[in-house]
Structure formats: C-alpha cells, structure tokens
Amino acid sequence: MIVAMQEKATEDQIDAVIDAMVEAGVNVHRTTGATQSILAGVGPTANLDLTKFELLPGVLYVHRISSPYKLAGRVFRPEGTVVEFRNGVKVGGEHVAVMAGPCSIENREQMFETAARVKASGAGFLRGGAFKPRSSPYAFQGMGIPGLKLMREAADAHGLLTVSEVMEISQIEPMLPYIDLFQVGARNMQNFNLLRELGQARKPVLLKRGIAATIEELLLSSEYIMAGGNYDVILCERGIRTYETATRNTMDISAIPVVHKLSHLPIVGDPSHGTGRRDLVGPMARAAVAAGADAILVEVHPNADKAASDAAQTLYLEQFEALMGELKVIATAVGRTL
Ligand code: PEP
Ligand code: MN
Numbered sequence: 001m002i003v004a005m006q007e008k009a010t011e012d013q014i015d016a017v018i019d020a021m022v023e024a025g026v027n028v029h030r031t032t033g034a035t036q037s038i039l040a041g042v043g044p045t046a047n048l049d050l051t052k053f054e055l056l057p058g059v060l061y062v063h064r065i066s067s068p069y070k071l072a073g074r075v076f077r078p079e080g081t082v083v084e085f086r087n088g089v090k091v092g093g094e095h096v097a098v099m100a101g102p103c104s105i106e107n108r109e110q111m112f113e114t115a116a117r118v119k120a121s122g123a124g125f126l127r128g129g130a131f132k133p134r135s136s137p138y139a140f141q142g143m144g145i146p147g148l149k150l151m152r153e154a155a156d157a158h159g160l161l162t163v164s165e166v167m168e169i170s171q172i173e174p175m176l177p178y179i180d181l182f183q184v185g186a187r188n189m190q191n192f193n194l195l196r197e198l199g200q201a202r203k204p205v206l207l208k209r210g211i212a213a214t215i216e217e218l219l220l221s222s223e224y225i226m227a228g229g230n231y232d233v234i235l236c237e238r239g240i241r242t243y244e245t246a247t248r249n250t251m252d253i254s255a256i257p258v259v260h261k262l263s264h265l266p267i268v269g270d271p272s273h274g275t276g277r278r279d280l281v282g283p284m285a286r287a288a289v290a291a292g293a294d295a296i297l298v299e300v301h302p303n304a305d306k307a308a309s310d311a312a313q314t315l316y317l318e319q320f321e322a323l324m325g326e327l328k329v330i331a332t333a334v335g336r337t338l
Helices: 011-023 108-120 145-157 169-175 192-198 215-227 255-262 271-275 278-290 317-333
Strands: 002-005 027-032 037-042 059-063 097-101 125-127 161-165 181-184 205-208 233-237 267-269 295-299
Touching: 002 011, 011 027, 011 037, 097 108, 097 317, 108 125, 108 145, 108 317, 125 145, 145 161, 145 169, 169 192, 181 192, 192 215, 205 215, 215 233, 215 255, 233 255, 255 267, 267 278, 271 278, 271 295, 278 295, 278 317, 295 317
Parallel strands: 097 125, 097 295, 125 161, 161 181, 181 205, 205 233, 233 267, 267 295
Antiparallel strands: 002 037, 002 059, 027 037
16 A cells, blocks of 8 residues: 655654554555655555545545555655665666676776776766676686675776676675675576565665566566665666577567656666677667666676677777767757766
C-alpha cells in the first residue's frame, strides 16, 4: 500500500501513520520528496481496510499497489530518484552521467591513462572489472583487490568515482574502500542472496539487466535491494539475448522509456555489451541518450584491440572523445546536460 501525506503534514502526523501501519503488520519504507512524504507499506495488505488510514490526520490519499514491485514503482517517488555521490556527481535528474573505462583492470599504465583521458572529456566515473564473470573458466578472471587498488588510485588522481562488479557476497566488504558504485552483472541479476546483502550495504548499486530478463524481472530484482533499505539503485540496459546474431546482444532501447514510466529509478545505457561491436557503440550510445538514459556506460581502453576482455566492443580513447562531443549535442536536444 501507498500512503501519500499532504504537503503540510507534520512529523507527528507522519509518525502516527507509520505507527498505525506497523501495527497493521506491514514494513514501512518512507521517502521524503520535494513536496510530500510517501509511505510504502510492504506486507500482507490484501485484507486491510484502507479507509482507516485515509481518515488519519495529514493523509492525502491511500491506495493499494497492484504491481508486484512495491518500492521500485514510480508511485513511491513520483519525482524520480537522483543518486548522489561524492564531489556532487549525480545519476538521475537533468544531467547525463558517463561511466567509462576498460572491461577489465589490467595494469597501472592502462588505468592512469584511461582515467586522465576520460576525465578530460567529461566522464564522472571510471569503470573497470576486477572480478570478471567469464563464459570460459580458462579466460582472464580479473586482478581482484590489487586491481581495485590501482583503479582507486587512478580515479583519485583525476577526481573520478569508481564502479566495479561484485560477483559474490564475500567480495562486498573488501571492495568497500575502493569503489563508489557496486555493479551487479547481467549473470547475477537474479542472485537474490547477493542482492539482499547489497540491500544492507550503504553504497549505491548498478543493477544490470539479465541476458534473458524481462523489465518486470529487472524491477523485481531491484526490489530485493530496496527492501533492505538501500534505495540507491541504478538500473542498466545492456542488451538481451534474442534470435538476432548480427550483434552480440540486442540493445533494447525501448527499455529506457519503459523503465522511466514504471519506475522512479535511474537507468543507464550500456552500448558496449548491448552490441558487442566497436562500430555500433556510438550509434547505440547516441540512441540511449536520445531515449532518455540517465547515464552511459562505455568500455574504453588505450589499446582497445589488445584488451584482455571484450576487445571487439571496446572503444579507443580517441573514439570515446569524439563520441562525447556527439552525446553532448544529443543531450542538449532532449533537454539534458552531459
Ligand atoms: C561488464 O560490465 O564488463 C560486464 C561483464 O557486464 P555484463 O554483466 O552486462 O555482461
Ligand atoms: Mn565487459
């Protein structure tokens, strides 16, 4: 159930409503927007008489949430979520953020050169995988924590934030000092134990859509994180598997406006995994910004062809720089900044 409070509702009135909801046996999640507070009650509400809540002082309206996701739905935060990071960087809202870096962290030179160049062209986040989910157990599996240390150093030297994939619960704690944003990869979108644990972590989470996941399943996975009290979730469209073989995945651009309609959570477009091909990254990045993406996640590498993983879809630094210029024009055209 959703209880929307009146603009002028007092804290005492809000507390009284929360108490009544708890007494009725539901877990209460509160968001305080620019104009009003919204209380989402999650639990057995099917047989509750909602009029009782409508009559409490300070209540504007009450309704049942019919969608299976309760906290990820747009009604919970009608104005949209803006995830705030250090240095004033935000994901969501007017600005389109950019996250760029290699698929895998490989060495110091690679990370420092990438950090300097992506920062210079306007990126806010440095990406790089240290724990890699590879299709083959014999492929490069990532540098682990020493790699994350390198990425942190390079990012700090250039005033960037960091994002990296967490594959299992035991990695959460050791990763905390080095990352600003946990990435949950496509293969782990339905690793519910990991999602639950990230709900307890007080750091934002970038949740990628699974290779065969519907948008509803993506939103339900975000619900696992939010149910734990971590509302700083950013979704990511990274392509899904279809019958098409011309591209590695099919980048579902329509998922971007669909998510914005259904949910308040920001959504990122990842044209690198979305296409698997360097020549298609630019067009799909442009399309994602035009469709309203709140950020773009792109794989770049100083020596793209020699990247330890995902070389074929990785941009050279010069290509990334040119793309940033194009994305700025498109962002302006759709009323955003980049
Ligand atoms: C990645 O970002 O390098 C990655 C492995 O992404 P995905 O989970 O989307 O395949
Ligand atoms: Mn990759």
